[in-house]
Amino acid sequence: MLTIAVSKGRIYEEALPFLAEAGIVPTDDPTTCRKLILQTTRPDVQLVIIRATDVPTFVEYGAADLGIAGKDVLLEHGTEALYEPLDLNIARCRLMTAAHKDAPPITGRVRVATKYVKTAQSYFASLGIQAEIIKLYGSMELAPLVGLADCIVDLVDTGNTLKANDLEPRELIMNISSRLVVNKAAMKMKNADIAQLLAQFEKTLAQRV
Numbered sequence: 355m356l357t358i359a360v361s362k363g364r365i366y367e368e369a370l371p372f373l374a375e376a377g378i379v380p381t382d383d384p385t386t387c388r389k390l391i392l393q394t395t396r397p398d399v400q401l402v403i404i405r406a407t408d409v410p411t412f413v414e415y416g417a418a419d420l421g422i423a424g425k426d427v428l429l430e431h432g433t434e435a436l437y438e439p440l441d442l443n444i445a446r447c448r449l450m451t452a453a454h455k456d457a458p459p460i461t462g463r464v465r466v467a468t469k470y471v472k473t474a475q476s477y478f479a480s481l482g483i484q485a486e487i488i489k490l491y492g493s494m495e496l497a498p499l500v501g502l503a504d505c506i507v508d509l510v511d512t513g514n515t516l517k518a519n520d521l522e523p524r525e526l527i528m529n530i531s532s533r534l535v536v537n538k539a540a541m542k543m544k545n546a547d548i549a550q551l552l553a554q555f556e557k558t559l560a561q562r563v
Contacts, residue, residue: 356399356547359418361406365532368444369422376554419540425530429473437541440534440555451524452516453505454498467497468507477527495519
């Protein structure tokens with residue numbers, strides 16, 4: 355049995371058609387079922403549906419053999435203990451800084467609100483900017499409006515939420531997409547099964563180009 359961890363929300367929705375092309379379709383309706391472990395039309399593959407930030411942890415510690423998660427989550431977690439063989443090119447967006455539309459360019463010390471603490475620290479350090487990072491778990495757009503931070507680091511898709519709150523995207527930190535990660539021990543112990551699945555995924559990706 356191979357277990358694939360998939361994060362809830364947009365990644366899950368976009369991963370389902372991709373998995374279906376490899377013959378992996380949940381036997382329960384994913385839109386109504388409240389199960390966290392889903393059997394599939396492939397008896398040798400099951401899905402576990404969890405929070406995005408937990409996917410690399412489940413895979414690293416062997417609770418799942420493979421996982422699908424955004425590159426933003428993987429950067430925060432660290433991928434030293436994982437294989438990252440494929441960019442699935444789904445759930446694409448951008449990791450960017452954003453600030454109030456009337457805010458001046460950032461110079462000197464800056465206060466940044468984000469849930470991407472490691473990534474933000476690394477980014478501003480690479481620019482030689484001293485940054486105080488304030489960790490938030492949501493409502494990032496509020497931080498510059500109430501004076502909590504000078505700017506934010508967050509995912510940007512359409513930019514509509516930023517615009518609605520008088521913010522604007524500034525610097526692009528990284529283009530983000532969802533990646534397939536594999537547990538290192540599973541890659542050795544279940545090599546034939548995982549290699550076969552990777553080959554199917556690669557074929558699907560090639561057909562989508």
